[in-house]
Amino acid sequence: MNAPLTAPLLPDVQPRPVPPEALAALQARFGAQFSAAQAVREQHGRDESAFTHVPPPAAVVFAESTQDVADAVRLAAQWRVPVIPYGIGSSLEGHLLAVQGGISLDLSRMNRVLAVHAEDLTATVQPGVTRQQLNEALRHLGLFFPIDPGADATLGGMTATRASGTNAVRYGTMRDNVLALEVVTASGAVVRTGTRARKSSAGYDLTRLFVGSEGTLGIFTEITLRLYPLPEAVSAAVCSFPSVEAAVRTTMAIIQMGVPIARCELLDARTVRAVNRHSGLALREEPMLLMEFHGSPGGVREQAETVQALAAEHGGQAFEWASTPEERTRLWTARHHAYFAAVQSRPGCRCITTDVCVPISQLADHVTAAVAEADAAGLPYFLVGHVGDGNFHMGYLIDPDDAGERARAEALNAALVQRAIAGGGTCTGEHGVGLHKMGFLRAEAGEEALALMRAIKRALDPHDILNPGKIVAG
Amino acid sequence: MNAPLTAPLLPDVQPRPVPPEALAALQARFGAQFSAAQAVREQHGRDESAFTHVPPPAAVVFAESTQDVADAVRLAAQWRVPVIPYGIGSSLEGHLLAVQGGISLDLSRMNRVLAVHAEDLTATVQPGVTRQQLNEALRHLGLFFPIDPGADATLGGMTATRASGTNAVRYGTMRDNVLALEVVTASGAVVRTGTRARKSSAGYDLTRLFVGSEGTLGIFTEITLRLYPLPEAVSAAVCSFPSVEAAVRTTMAIIQMGVPIARCELLDARTVRAVNRHSGLALREEPMLLMEFHGSPGGVREQAETVQALAAEHGGQAFEWASTPEERTRLWTARHHAYFAAVQSRPGCRCITTDVCVPISQLADHVTAAVAEADAAGLPYFLVGHVGDGNFHMGYLIDPDDAGERARAEALNAALVQRAIAGGGTCTGEHGVGLHKMGFLRAEAGEEALALMRAIKRALDPHDILNPGKIVAG
Numbered sequence: 001m002n003a004p005l006t007a008p009l010l011p012d013v014q015p016r017p018v019p020p021e022a023l024a025a026l027q028a029r030f031g032a033q034f035s036a037a038q039a040v041r042e043q044h045g046r047d048e049s050a051f052t053h054v055p056p057p058a059a060v061v062f063a064e065s066t067q068d069v070a071d072a073v074r075l076a077a078q079w080r081v082p083v084i085p086y087g088i089g090s091s092l093e094g095h096l097l098a099v100q101g102g103i104s105l106d107l108s109r110m111n112r113v114l115a116v117h118a119e120d121l122t123a124t125v126q127p128g129v130t131r132q133q134l135n136e137a138l139r140h141l142g143l144f145f146p147i148d149p150g151a152d153a154t155l156g157g158m159t160a161t162r163a164s165g166t167n168a169v170r171y172g173t174m175r176d177n178v179l180a181l182e183v184v185t186a187s188g189a190v191v192r193t194g195t196r197a198r199k200s201s202a203g204y205d206l207t208r209l210f211v212g213s214e215g216t217l218g219i220f221t222e223i224t225l226r227l228y229p230l231p232e233a234v235s236a237a238v239c240s241f242p243s244v245e246a247a248v249r250t251t252m253a254i255i256q257m258g259v260p261i262a263r264c265e266l267l268d269a270r271t272v273r274a275v276n277r278h279s280g281l282a283l284r285e286e287p288m289l290l291m292e293f294h295g296s297p298g299g300v301r302e303q304a305e306t307v308q309a310l311a312a313e314h315g316g317q318a319f320e321w322a323s324t325p326e327e328r329t330r331l332w333t334a335r336h337h338a339y340f341a342a343v344q345s346r347p348g349c350r351c352i353t354t355d356v357c358v359p360i361s362q363l364a365d366h367v368t369a370a371v372a373e374a375d376a377a378g379l380p381y382f383l384v385g386h387v388g389d390g391n392f393h394m395g396y397l398i399d400p401d402d403a404g405e406r407a408r409a410e411a412l413n414a415a416l417v418q419r420a421i422a423g424g425g426t427c428t429g430e431h432g433v434g435l436h437k438m439g440f441l442r443a444e445a446g447e448e449a450l451a452l453m454r455a456i457k458r459a460l461d462p463h464d465i466l467n468p469g470k471i472v473a474g
Numbered sequence: 475m476n477a478p479l480t481a482p483l484l485p486d487v488q489p490r491p492v493p494p495e496a497l498a499a500l501q502a503r504f505g506a507q508f509s510a511a512q513a514v515r516e517q518h519g520r521d522e523s524a525f526t527h528v529p530p531p532a533a534v535v536f537a538e539s540t541q542d543v544a545d546a547v548r549l550a551a552q553w554r555v556p557v558i559p560y561g562i563g564s565s566l567e568g569h570l571l572a573v574q575g576g577i578s579l580d581l582s583r584m585n586r587v588l589a590v591h592a593e594d595l596t597a598t599v600q601p602g603v604t605r606q607q608l609n610e611a612l613r614h615l616g617l618f619f620p621i622d623p624g625a626d627a628t629l630g631g632m633t634a635t636r637a638s639g640t641n642a643v644r645y646g647t648m649r650d651n652v653l654a655l656e657v658v659t660a661s662g663a664v665v666r667t668g669t670r671a672r673k674s675s676a677g678y679d680l681t682r683l684f685v686g687s688e689g690t691l692g693i694f695t696e697i698t699l700r701l702y703p704l705p706e707a708v709s710a711a712v713c714s715f716p717s718v719e720a721a722v723r724t725t726m727a728i729i730q731m732g733v734p735i736a737r738c739e740l741l742d743a744r745t746v747r748a749v750n751r752h753s754g755l756a757l758r759e760e761p762m763l764l765m766e767f768h769g770s771p772g773g774v775r776e777q778a779e780t781v782q783a784l785a786a787e788h789g790g791q792a793f794e795w796a797s798t799p800e801e802r803t804r805l806w807t808a809r810h811h812a813y814f815a816a817v818q819s820r821p822g823c824r825c826i827t828t829d830v831c832v833p834i835s836q837l838a839d840h841v842t843a844a845v846a847e848a849d850a851a852g853l854p855y856f857l858v859g860h861v862g863d864g865n866f867h868m869g870y871l872i873d874p875d876d877a878g879e880r881a882r883a884e885a886l887n888a889a890l891v892q893r894a895i896a897g898g899g900t901c902t903g904e905h906g907v908g909l910h911k912m913g914f915l916r917a918e919a920g921e922e923a924l925a926l927m928r929a930i931k932r933a934l935d936p937h938d939i940l941n942p943g944k945i946v947a948g
Contacts, residue, residue, distance in 0.1 A: 120834055191923050198863045300769055391672075459930055
């Protein structure tokens with residue numbers, strides 16, 4: 001691994017050896033659900049981050065029930081073996097890499113929708129259910145679950161990273177939409193947090209503590225989510241702008257006016273070009289806002305008219321409607337593929353992704369500075385943003401074998417993140433800390449807050465077996 | 475104290491003696507900001523709960539700055555003296571009572587609005603600012619802060635109890651609207667959590683852990699809140715129903731249809747009568763929904779028409795508008811005084827309040843069972859509910875010197891809360907645990923979750939000096 005990534009971003013730890021007796025005990029308990037095959041281990045030792053050289057876990061256990069998870073953790077605890085939960089491998093910051101060795105606990109077979117309470121607008125799922133799978137199961141009921149990261153991630157992984165996506169500006173993030181959890185803790189105990197009530201003041205908010213804990217405090221085995229009625233009317237619109245700044249300033253005006261926009265996505269010209277090629281679209285290759293409005297037919301029309309007027313004030317052109325479901329699906333599918341479209345635009349590349357969120361009054365400054373720095377550095381990149389939240393991503397497309405490109409990308413990333421922190425924002429809006437952002441978390445939270453996080457980690461996982469070496473390690 | 479309240483609801487602990495040296499050290503540091511006068515101590519030793527016989531704190535410190543809070547906690551820590559933060563004394567479940575002795579730390583003088591970032595829709599306040607004070611400071615900016623418990627509580631207290639109120643159905647609770655905190659921890663350290671960004675995935679959600687911790691994990695010295703643009707149009711409506719059940723079923727239909735109603739309040743006939751007398755109104759003394767709609771003029775009209783049609787299907791009558799600001803203010807002020815109106819309807823009484831929140835499909839059953847039981851018990855009571863959230867309150871108005879009445883009220887409360895827990899709901903939607911709900915929290919959360927809460931408490935407050943004996947004690 002190259003210097004700019006390893007120091008200080010990867011903690012200086014050695015993989016702990018996994019005792020053969022521990023592997024034997026896991027194999028005895030799990031039989032065909034246990035694998036130490038090289039290919040299986042390697043598949044569970046990589047994600048979408050730029051870290052490519054961390055050794056894979058020593059073995060993989062495929063859990064099929066809460067009991068399986070509890071037994072796997074209990075055996076691991078007995079031998080002090082790290083356990084890393086695994087959903088679908090779409091994390092972006094190195095969350096699931098086995099930096100201290102141990103086993104991967106694959107939850108993808110726990111993929112049942114356990115209950116849908118349509119009248120209460122709640123559903124309970126196993127952690128391996130993906131967001132698209134859940135929405136398939138809900139559609140006939142006239143309901144949906146709004147949180148939509150780019151990948152078709154598992155709801156377990158989305159809970160673990162406090163994920164959000166394009167709808168968060170209207171519907172909130174996983175923080176707001178997880179009502180209750182069943183969690184296996186570091187001792188193998190099965191704990192329930194929260195209830196199906198919409199709100200509660202009953203004691204410490206354990207649910208919110210687990211949401212975003214990235215597998216370091218417990219492993220989710222059931223997740224109860226808030227659902228929403230499918231809106232009566234939906235319309236999408238695209239609008240092109242003379243500059244990224246003009247698009248961002250339009251967004252700021254929309255939010256400050258309180259327009260209840262459901263989605264407000266920024267793509268820069270390069271990203272529109274990649275999306276056009278990848279998804280066979282013919283969007284104008286200029287900075288673009290891709291928006292969606294939810295409500296009654298009259299309400300949707302009214303929102304769109306307000307937004308169109310605001311866009312025009314900032315030089316927005318070619319405001320176009322996508323009112324049929326097919327057109328809308330095509331646009332949003334293309335948007336969800338933007339990351340992969342960009343990565344495929346440079347064959348063989350790895351992507352170093354950034355993800356910051358800033359107070360919205362500063363958004364235009366942060367985006368334009370990031371673009372100027374990336375242009376000056378001469379690296380290929382893409383820019384997308386859930387800009388209604390003040391959240392945006394740059395992805396620097398690097399040759400993984402070129403240490404110079406890595407260093408330049410990391411320097412761009414560091415400058416952008418440090419600027420966000422200095423401006424009262426956060427080093428990650430939705431991707432999480434994983435390995436890559438540990439140094440930035442320290443800068444953002446400060447030593448005192450980090451000490452509290454470490455105290456909580458020690459209290460809940462005294463032997464440091466749950467996804468060790470992430471978030472607060474060191 | 476009478477048996478039904480003390481056992482098992484009050485833990486069996488003795489007030490710890492406060493060493494005279496500790497009081498001397500506090501007095502030396504705080505001078506005129508320190509008081510051991512009987513009247514001051516007694517004022518800080520009572521709240522709106524039914525607990526009337528707990529001895530007051532040994533002294534009161536009036537903090538005027540973060541440094542004051544840190545110094546008071548550091549001195550208290552040195553002598554292992556309990557510290558109980560105090561805002562305005564409006565808590566309902568015994569949160570601030572000095573069951574283990576110690577000092578009260580009065581934060582009401584820390585009442586400055588430190589910053590309003592209108593473009594970002596955020597404000598930073600000291601903990602002694604009240605919700606009305608904040609809204610006064612915001613009005614000229616066209617902004618508001620929606621969370622509104624019945625009392626004009628302090629934002630510190632509201633954060634500590636994870637408060638909500640009438641607007642939560644649309645705008646969420648304190649959980650959703652606190653972005654960041656400055657907190658003095660048990661060691662006297664000053665910690666900042668969260669940022670001014672609207673969302674974040676940066677590490678453990680310390681902000682959400684502190685929100686609702688009722689002074690047991692840290693003392694808030696700055697609170698950063700989300701604000702909202704005042705809606706373009708607002709209209710309120712009242713509608714009378716033949717039964718409480720019909721009103722509740724109307725609410726269920728409104729929520730299940732996804733109408734973005736801003737307020738949806740239930741009052742039973744008795745409570746309407748008390749409100750009429752207290753506030754000089756002439757509302758029909760029947761079960762009533764008091765509603766409010768926020769949006770554009772067209773959107774508000776549309777929502778109200780939908781709701782009126784749903785109400786009519788359930789026998790709703792006399793759907794009346796309050797469209798002038800004066801009429802609306804009069805109605806909502808009356809609603810906010812409902813608790814005090816009810817308490818004043820029986821001179822000399824104390825109120826044993828309940829506060830449960832259930833999945834909305836069960837709301838009608840829970841409300842009707844609670845009403846039937848209260849009618850059968852023959853105690854005066856009132857019923858109000860933030861029913862759009864599935865949250866409702868009964869208040870039993872008892873003679874505090876009549877052990878029989880206390881016992882009957884506690885039995886009604888216990889039956890109602892246990893039914894809510896059994897139905898997948900929570901023992902408190904917004905009032906918090908304090909002393910009164912500790913037994914119910916155990917029933918709701920289970921021993922395993924309670925053990926996690928205790929582990930967190932021990933990790934963050936190893937000497938148990940922050941509001942000890944509450945939430946998870948014992």
